[in-house]
Structure formats: structure tokens, C-alpha cells
Amino acid sequence: MFTKVLVAEDYEIANQGIVKVLNDEVGILDIKEAKYCDDAYIKFRKAHQSEDPFELLITDLSFKEDHKVQTRTSGIELIQDIRKIDPTINVIVYSQESRPDKINMLFQKLDINGYVCKGQHAIKDLVNCIQGVYKGDIVLPSEVTDANTDNIINLDDFDIMLLEELALGFTKKEIVQKLKKQKISPNSESTIDKRVSKLFDDFKAKNTTHLVAIVKDLGLL
Template identity: 45%
Template sequence: MFKKILLAEDFQGENQGIAETLREKLILEELQNELYCDKAFTRLKVALKNTVPYELLITDLFFEKDHVDRKLKSGSELIKAARALQPSLKIIVHSMENNPIHVNSLFKEHKINGYVCKGRKGMLELVKAVKEVYHNRTYVSPQLNLTAANNVVELDDFDRAILRELANGLTKKEVSEKFKQEKITPNSESTIDKRISRLYDEYEAKNTTNLLFKLAKEGKI
């Protein structure tokens, strides 16, 4: 079994519960837990330097903001940094996120090794995932049904930038002006119009209000 595991999870209750269960169900030599991404990353770096690197990282995706300044703001940033630092590291994500698209992109972009949804069976699955990953297999929570991944078009950064401003009540003209000021391209009213019209098609929305409402309800923005 893994000799050295790092757990990053900002909810104190969850954090302790996971650590407790893993220690109980698996024979572990070393399991550290951290409440902040930055601290977790520092631990990875130090361990690597001291030639006793971590073998497995278990991390959440969302880390709540508080008064502590931070460079790494989310689990995916931590994962990205960790992958760059130590490509051999095994990574299991343990999160509430249950959108197959997002989960899929974690496997594709960051080569994570396992994904477990938080929930009633979360702990049982996590133990299973650790075992699977230890044997160089991947694990995905069955509820995700990742194979039958849905074909909904993803929003890109530009889409999201526009939608964010519209959600805040700016007009398209104002969005265009703001983008010009902030040197975001493209930025013509016309292009912004076209982008939104395309989203109407993709999400079967009738107007901006309808589009933003739908996306908000789906948690996409």
C-alpha cells in the first residue's frame, strides 16, 4: 500500500473523517492532512526535496476563501502545480462536483488517477479508489457514468467573460467598452452579439435573460 499520502480538504469535519477512515481501513505509514492548497503544495515540494516524496494526493476541488492569502485557489490549480512538480504522483479527487464534463477534463488535462463524489458512499468509494489507484488503475464514482458523457458544448473563457458581465447587469455595449479598456480581444459589440447568439442555439435559449437563468440554474456560471 502507499507509504505516504497527502490529503487536501478545507472542511475540517470532512478532513478529519477521511483521515480517520483511511487510517482505519488501510495500512498506512504516513498520512498528512492540510486545509489549504498552498500548504499542501509546500508539503509536496519539501517531501520531494528530501527524497521521500508523497505517493498519493487526495484533494477536493473547491477551497473556500478566507482571510489567509493564497496563490493556489482551487483543487485544480493544486493538481496542475503538483503534476508539474512531480509527474509520477498519483492523484485522487474527492469532491461534490458531479458534472461529467468537468470531471472528464480533469482526467484529460491533468491525468488524475481517480475521482470520487462526496456523498453517502463517499468513504467506501474512497477506500476502493485508493486501492485501485495503488494498482495503477483508475477509479471513477459509478454515479458519474463518465462513458456516456454528455455532448453539451463547453463554455470557453471568452464566453464566460461575456456572461459574467451580462450577469452583473452590463449592456453589450458596456461589455464591449470594458473589454477594450482591459485589452481583452475580441471586443466589438458585433462579435459579442454573435457569441451570445451562438449560445442561444447551443443552449436553446430565447434571449439573454433566459440564457443566463438557465446557465445559473445548471451551475455553469
Template identity: 30%
Template structure:
């Protein structure tokens, strides 16, 4: 059995694979395999489990080459299947997706050990991420780390009334129309002055210029769909 760190890299764009491999080749002690298919990646992981298992799998999230003949059509589903099968492999994401809601859902629901952005990674970052992953530690690209921290901070500041207001805001041309709709947990109606006060605080918390900008910021942070 090899004493090298075995890595399987999955991406449907060959140029991306070649770019990432050019960074990885400068890191000593790696044994790297790549594939364009999530189905093939799953098959490779399974077939090597009992002989010479992969230590790390890096996958993109979206796969443009997915078709009806593929059982696993994206990186998220590949991660789900591997976790469902309780396969002992450390999973990282290397992707171009940096939308806060997508990032949050992937990290919260799938819990990859690494989340790295394609356009920003290099040999040093990949080496650091691999070492962290081999020690079962989490590594996120700086931009991703900031997004997760900001999202967590906003969630702490949010309450049921704030969420109600943000969801209702796009439906009404006037703030006064929201009176009689927003309620406390005990069913008590919130007065217009309290709604306006809450909106002002939300604009400050989310650094929004106006209510339209507030809705956009809430969507960017994944608070609203």
C-alpha cells in the first residue's frame, strides 16, 4: 500500500482539472487521480476502498456534462451518496460557486472539510487545505470563511419578527400595508411604528441603502430565497 496521500479530483471541465493538477504536482507526497464524471468518481472510491483507498476527494458542485444516463449528476449528490454509504474519505469542494446561500447550504448540510474557490486557489492554499483535511480540520478559502461568519452573525441578530418583515417587504408598495400582518409569537399584531423601527435596524445591520437594497442583501445572505 502506498504511503502517499491519495487524492481523487472530480470536475467536468478538463482545463480546470489541468489547472488544479498543475498546482498539485508541486506538492510532494501526493498520488492524484482525476475524472470528469461523478459516477466514475463514486465507482473509483468504492473499488479502492479495501485495497488502496483514496484519502481525499475534491469535487466541483455543478456538472454541465450531466445527462439522463448518469446516476449522480452533481458534486452535491456525490457527497451525499458517499456520506450515506459511510465511506471513510475526506471530502473537499473546489468550485466557482461563491453565492452565500449556496455556500451556506453546502457547508451546513454536507459539511465538507474544505471549500475552495477555483479562481483564487494556488499551490500554497491547496497544500495547506490538504494538510488540514488530513488532520480532520476544516479549511475554507478566506472569502468563504467571511461569508459564513457574516451569515452566522446575521442569524444571531435575526428574530421571528425580522424574518416576517423581510419576507413581506417585497409584497407591498407601502410599509403601512404591512400593519396587521406582522405578528409576535403570541399572535399580537405589530404596529407600523415598530415595523418601521425594525426596518431601520435591519438596514443598519445589513448595511442597506434602502428597503429595496435590504431585500437584495437578505437574498445575498441566504436569509430570503
């Protein structure tokens, strides 16, 4: 079982609950807590530099504002920055977010190992998730496994690239020119138009601004 865990959670009661579960139900004793993402990042970096790294990160997605200016304000940013230091660390997201699309996107974009929705069965789900991740499994919550797969959007790297370019304000024609210049294919106007149109349909977006807003809300950008 994991022996050293970092918990990033800004609500004290939830934080204490996670620690108690790790202690009593899973048998993990070496646990460090952080109420803010920057604090969690600093603790992780220090442990890594001292060659006594954390094996598992359990983090919420949203954090309340602090009186201090925070470099990282979300669990997504925390995961991304920690993974830059240690790409192999196991990550479990523990959040109230229950939308299948957003949860699925976190697995796709951040390559997280497990997800637990806060709720009635959260303690049992968290224990099962930790045990599954330790075994090397990817642990999806019931919110995803029980969802209609036809309604879950799956994006590939090319879709993500298009969304990033649109978010930067480039038009479809400008994206085509950029792809051709960089010799990235497919790069035909018809292909880009079809892919962008599909993104509009998938996310039910009215225009590019709306599409970018939706995608950012889902944590893709």
C-alpha cells in the first residue's frame, strides 16, 4: 500500500475526513495536508528534492480564495505542475464535480488514476479507489461508468490542438495556414471545418466564444 500521501483540500472537515479514512481504513500514516494548491506544490517539491517523494496525491478541483495571491488556484493546475516534476505520481481527484463529461476529460487530459465524487458513499468509494489505484487500475466513478457513453465526448490530440488555437483567437482559415506552414496534417480547409463543426455539435456551442468558454469550464484549456 502507499506509504506517503499528500492531501490537497481546503475544507478542514473534508480534510480531516480524508486523513481519518487513510489512517483507519487504509492504514496509511504518513500524510501531509495542504489547504491551498501553492502550499501543496511546495510540500511536494520539497519532498521530491529530499528524495522522499509522495506516492499519491489526493486533490480537490476547486479551492476558495486566500488573502495571499496564489499561483495555482485549482486542482487541475496543481496536478499539471506536480506532474512536471514527477510524471509517475498517482493522482486521485476527490471533488463534488459529478458531470460525466468533465470527469472523463480529466482522465483524458491529465491522465489521472482515479476519481471520487463527494457524496453519500464517498468514504467507501475513496477506500476502493485508493486500493484500485495501488494495484495499478484506473478507477472511474459510477458517474462515468453508469453514464450513457453516447453522451460522453472523446477528444483526440488534434481536437485539443484546434480548441487551443480557437481559444487564442485564431480563425479556421488562420489555423489552416498555420498547420500548412508547420507541415501538420490534416490541414485542408474542409477537414478543419468539419472538425470544428463537430466540436460545436459535441459541446452544443452557439459560437466560438461559447465553445471556448465551455471547454475552459470543463478544464480542457
